[in-house]
Amino acid sequence: MTHKSIAVIGHVDHGKTALVEALTGTNTDTLAEERARGLTITLGFAHLQMSAGTLHFIDAPGHADFIRTTVSGLSGVDSVLLVVSASEGIEAQTREHFRLARLLGIERVMVTLTKCDLASEAIIETRRAEINALAVEAGDSSLPIISCSARASDGLRDLIHELVSFLSVPASRAKLTDFFLPIDRVFNAPGVGTIVTGTLIGGGVERGTGASIGTELVTIRGIQVAGVPVGSASAGSRVALNLRGINQSEVRKGDVVCAPNAFEPSSRFDVVLRGASGERPKLKHTDQVMIMAGTAYLPARVRMISSGTEPGEPVFAQLELRQPLVGYHGQHFVLRNPAASETVVGGTILDPIAPTVPRRKPLHLAVLRAAETSNPVAISHALADRDRGEVRVKDAARLSGKTVSEVEDALRREFLLASPKLALRHSEVRSATGEFREALTSLHRARPIRPFHASATVTSKLRQAPASILDWVERDLVRSGEVLETASGLALASHDPHTSMTPQQLLDYEQAAARLAEMGLRPTPLFADQTTSAEQEDLIELLIHLGVAVRLYNHGLRQHILLHADVVAAAQDTLRKQFPHGTPFTTGEARAALATNRKTVVPLLELFDRKGVTSREEDVRILAA
Structure with missing residues (x-):
């Protein structure tokens, strides 16, 4: 069954709560203070069950003092019902709420003209014209407007018909594979435990599965949708989760319950900022703001990465949050000026786990411009430009909002998947x-x-x-x-060092081989010079490569020793004669049998151990059969 949440917004006293009650039979003003004052203070919730699915209404406060609560109600919804009183018309919070919806990326806006029983036809037409003018200011040609009266029940059928059509429209906002629930309420139910509520975004959630809140792991003990216990819930639902493994005191409004290992708290977001109706964001580098993302409300500092000079041009910035917050690519937010109590700008998170802005800012800016497209190939090319051809697949996935497997599939033509974690650009x-x-x-x-x-x-x-x-x-x-x-x-493979030798090098090679044979098991420096030249080093490597010489290493003296291969073979034969199979011998006995010194016999026996010619047990060795 389809579940969708819709926020009901508008100026105070324009009839939002009465309209929701007329549609659902539920009075969402549950606090005694709200009922006494006739003023919504907190978010109210009601549900309308229809054949096409369930609509979850979120009744947001209309007073300017409760903007934070209103934004919390807007988090996660795909549509808003903007309520305008026919008798009062468009007022300050009508404009503010409509602007907030646009800044938060909510494209589907329906307008309900309420209290039409108190206004003349001429007034109603005037209000419609005013609403259409508001739409044009925001870049829309028009908005669907349904005239009604909650008190007289006029127009409610038309409104319900419009809401039914909304249920059939696919979600237009950022799509998440994993579930993500910004918490708007936390309480403790006696005998049950910690309960959190919110609007479910992304994938579904199931009872008995694990989840995370920040860095804490919890278990979802129970789920309710519209007050009914269920085994699972899908995106768009208003849900209550009973959590095991965490106390009420450890959770607060603004936290996020999400799929484990799918999201990560971060104190830095790379973002793109846009003003409503295309106006240029009024922000400066290092400005202090309050970010409202999901249900969170946190202090942040703005670090400008680019400053748009033309109206409508995107502005890229990094937000440094005072405390970590869980976000995701494509998540919308608004910034408020805490001093002036005004909404400054809206934006979208591009990188929810952003690095410190690097010195190579133009290349980082190119990554953010690509991230704005959510195209994993474009993003990967920008990352490859910045990082000399390499792309960490999880970075491309995070910046595009795609899964790792989706990114891998997209990159196969222009990138080489060197490992499950790394892609390399073919060029x-x-x-x-x-x-x-x-x-x-x-x-x-x-x-x-x-x-x-x-x-x-x-x-x-x-x-x-x-x-x-x-x-x-x-x-x-x-x-x-x-x-x-x-x-x-x-x-x-085509290189043949032996055929590359000059006559002099060939002579040197033959003389070196002969000298090695003469030295036997009492080697001395192969060359007379105190230091070995590069050409002499190459000659030694060639002797070893062609199997003429064997290089040993005396670990105690930290010294290489060079022996002729025939001398090594002869030493092996001598040991076999002196110590037939099964006869143990010590290092000293081997030294005497080979008429050599400890400097040579120790690494020689270690070579035989490695080759399986001998086996060592404590201080003695035995020759293999």
Whole structure:
């Protein structure tokens, strides 16, 4: 069954409460003070059950002193019923409430001209003209106007017919997959526990499921819609939730009950600001304001990111809230001047978990302009421009109001989904791939006999690309076989260091191999120089790469040792002869058998352990079969 909430707004004493009572049979003024004064102070609630669904009426106060309460009533509704008295006409709060509805992004406005039994036909026509003029001021050609009298019941049937049509119209506001409930009332029911009420936005909610309030996790113990216990409730419903896991004192009006892990409290919102009827927002950098978002009313400071110079041009800003608030992309809000008690501007949240405005403000501004479109592809391109080609999928989802899977589907053509969390733009990946090849080619050209180069050496030449793109490019080139990867580093598969040697390098190579063989298990520096040159280092790497030399590492001395591969093989044979399978031996015994020193035998035995030639148990080793 369809459930929709509709806010009833307008100037004080224009007959809002009487109209709701005539439609539903419920007097929404429940406080004794309200009935005594004939003045609505708090939000009132009533329900009208029809064949097409249920309408939930939210009767908002009409007095200027209760604007905060009125805005709370407007949160989450798709439509408003603007009540205008035929005898009084448009007054201050008529205009203010209509402006608030527009600033909060409520597009569907129906006007009810009440108390028509007290006005002449001429007066009624005049009021209609005034209402249409108000609509034109707001950029509308006209508004639907139903004349009625709550006291005489005239016109109520026409109004109900219009309300039935409203039930069939799809919601026009930001669509949320997960449920989101701004709390407008909190109380404790004896024997039941904490109860919160509000207008449900987004996805449905079910009894027995988990939810969060700020950083607290709770369980939804029970649900009521229109005063009736139900197992679940859908968006648009006025609901009461019985919460387990939190006390009444820990919850207040303005908090949000929402799906767990779907939303996050934040003290910074990136927003777009717009004045009603296209006027330029009257705000300056660092202005102090009060933000009314959902049912919350909090102090905030304005940080201007852009200042629109033309009427109707969007103004982008960051709001720094005095305390964290849960919001979502596409959520509308209004800002009030606390000193003048006036509504300054309306706006829409673009990023509900905004970072501190970066120094590269133009690139950040481009992200916000894209976020205003809610297009995940446009947003991802703006993020990629700002962040050198990489996009965190959850950021694009948050800035577009889409789910992660929706963003992934949208990005597949122009982005590479490198992981469930990261998307990389194809253009930057292609560019980095070419630069990676060129960097490795350049290193091979500069040091042709070096078989491999460390990954960090290659990527150090590519400072423009982020690490995420470089990592993906490297792995992709290795997967394709274009680049070879070993523990020593990377090389183009086409690179052959042996055939790249000059006659002198070939001679040096042969002499080094012979010297290693001569040194046996008592190695000394391979070269006479005190320091090893780059070419000598490359020669050592080539000897290791071609299997001529084996490099050991003595951890105690923090020193590399180079042995000829044939010498290592001979040492293995010697140990097998001296210590047949099953014969334990110590490090000292191995040193004596090999006629070497501790400096060499310790890393040599560690090599044999790693290769499975020997197995060590405490201070002795045994040769494998």
